[in-house]
Amino acid sequence: MRETDFFNGVRVPVIGQGTWHLGEDAAKRKSEVSALRAGIDAGLTVIDTAEMYGDGASEELVGEVIRGQRDEVVLVSKVYPHNASRSGVVAACERSLRRLETDRLDVYLLHWSGGFPLSETVDGFEHLRAAGKIRSWGLSNFDQDDLERAPGGCATNQVLYNLGSRGIEFDLLPWQQHRGMPLMAYSPLGQGPTLLAHPLLAEIGERHGVTGAQIALAWVIRQPGVIAIPKASSLEHVRQNVGAGAVVLDSEDCLSLDNAFPAPRSKQPLDIL
Ligand SMILES: NC(=O)c1ccc[n+]([C@@H]2O[C@H](COP(=O)([O-])OP(=O)(O)OC[C@H]3O[C@@H](n4cnc5c(N)ncnc54)[C@H](OP(=O)(O)O)[C@@H]3O)[C@@H](O)[C@H]2O)c1
Numbered sequence: 386m387r388e389t390d391f392f393n394g395v396r397v398p399v400i401g402q403g404t405w406h407l408g409e410d411a412a413k414r415k416s417e418v419s420a421l422r423a424g425i426d427a428g429l430t431v432i433d434t435a436e437m438y439g440d441g442a443s444e445e446l447v448g449e450v451i452r453g454q455r456d457e458v459v460l461v462s463k464v465y466p467h468n469a470s471r472s473g474v475v476a477a478c479e480r481s482l483r484r485l486e487t488d489r490l491d492v493y494l495l496h497w498s499g500g501f502p503l504s505e506t507v508d509g510f511e512h513l514r515a516a517g518k519i520r521s522w523g524l525s526n527f528d529q530d531d532l533e534r535a536p537g538g539c540a541t542n543q544v545l546y547n548l549g550s551r552g553i554e555f556d557l558l559p560w561q562q563h564r565g566m567p568l569m570a571y572s573p574l575g576q577g578p579t580l581l582a583h584p585l586l587a588e589i590g591e592r593h594g595v596t597g598a599q600i601a602l603a604w605v606i607r608q609p610g611v612i613a614i615p616k617a618s619s620l621e622h623v624r625q626n627v628g629a630g631a632v633v634l635d636s637e638d639c640l641s642l643d644n645a646f647p648a649p650r651s652k653q654p655l656d657i658l
Contacts, residue, residue, distance in 0.1 A: 386428050386630035389610060391567055392492060392521040392540035397459050399606045400630050401431025402623075403571065403616035408446030409439040413618065420623050421450045425458055427627040433543075433569070433614045434485075435463035435496055436477055441484050448486035460485065461492040461543075461569070463525060464506075466499020473501075474509030478518055492540055493519040497526040497657070507536045525569075528655040529557045532566075543569035545656045546611070548601055548646040549580045552653030562610045572658060573605040573613035574598055585645045589638050599625050603632035604642060 386398040402424045407417045421432070432451070434443045444462060451458050462485065468477040478493060493513065495506055510522035521540035524532065532542060542561060546553055546568070553568075561568045574581060586597030593600070605613045606629075617623045634642075 386627070387606070389567060389612060390565070391431075391459065391612070392523075395459065395491070395520075397431050397612060398428050398630065399612055400429055400602065400626060401433060401459075401461075401569075401612055401614045402429045402626075403614040404432065404434045404443045404447055405438050405616055406443075407438070407616065407618060408442035408444075414446065416620075417446060417618050418450050420618055420620050421447070423620055424617070424623045424627065425450070425454065427623070428630075429623070429627060430457060431459045431461065431612060431614065433461045433571075435494075436468070436481050437463065437465055437496060441480070444481055444484035448484055452486060455487050459491045460487065460489075461494065462490050463494040463496040466495065466497055466501070469495055469499055469501045469506040469509070471505045471509040471512070474506055475512060478513050482518065489517060490519045492521050492523055494523045494525045494541070494543055498524075498531060503535055507538070511538070523569075525571075526655065526657050529560045532557075532560070539566065541567045541569055541612075543571055543614075545572050545658055546570035546605060546613075547573050547575040547580060548583075548604055548642065549575045550656045551646065552649050552656055555649040555652055557655070558608065558611075562608070565610070567610050567612055570605050570611050570613045573615050574601055576658075583645065585641060589634075589641070592638075593632055595628060595632055596625055598622075599629040599632055600634070600638075602626060602629035603634055604639075606630070607634055607639070
């Protein structure tokens with residue numbers, strides 16, 4: 386699978402794994418652990434979680450998944466805005482590290498902009514970085530104007546990006562690409578059924594011998610500097626998402642997708658879930 390620069394010279398495959406809603410149902414735990422581990426084995430080594438997901442349940446699941454293979458993964462977690470004071474961010478990170486059974490995060494994100502001044506949050510991040518508890522920090526759900534005002538040192542910005550939500554192509558995505566700041570694309574499958582039911586995806590998929598979901602994912606990562614983090618809780622979905630890394634869309638595919646899912650022609654408000 387193609388790789389891209391992430392932070393501090395670390396390169397990662399352009400497809401990783403999301404974990405929202407994983408770890409919340411004891412009956413599904415075993416299959417979710419197997420799915421995430423299969424993804425890591427197949428190269429989907431960026432794992433995205435957050436203290437918010439299942440009130441820590443997702444981080445605990447990820448802790449179990451990476452036990453004995455911490456060095457094989459690039460671990461991303463997020464702090465709640467209401468915990469993002471200078472001291473709050475440090476305490477929240479310590480709690481996340483305990484749940485994740487590790488001594489460090491690779492990337493620590495502010496989940497979205499909140500009440501504390503960003504400079505205070507970044508002070509907390511820098512303190513964690515100096516202490517070796519995080520290797521880098523970044524932001525999430527920040528639009529271009531907010532990013533422009535952010536203190537230097539932001540490794541990445543994680544935002545909604547999929548065929549049905551293309552607003553960032555007008556300004557934010559090129560802005561990040563120009564600065565070499567990788568963009569983490571969340572909900573790259575549009576959270577599943579509605580987007581994936583579009584008949585054009587199946588039609589293009591048929592030409593390539595893959596599924597419509599693989600086309601949707603291949604489309605997200607066609608752009609340089611984009612890391613997609615689909616969430617999949619079954620082995621079959623993980624297998625498909627790995628395979629999407631090898632799908633190359635041609636200009637005819639991209640043109641018909643542009644017709645069905647038009648690119649923005651003007652500034653759009655940042656889509657947020
Ligand atoms: N920073 C933020 O504010 C933010 C917001 C939202 C999400 N995120 C992150 O981004 C990750 C991904 O976003 P998401 O979970 O919202 O949505 P998503 O990844 O776009 O979609 C997940 C849905 O797609 C299904 N799926 C996965 N692979 C598939 C395949 N090959 N074929 C068909 N269906 C497939 C999953 O089903 P199964 O589970 O049954 O496999 C699940 O229902 C999250 O898990 C989270 O880590 C971040």
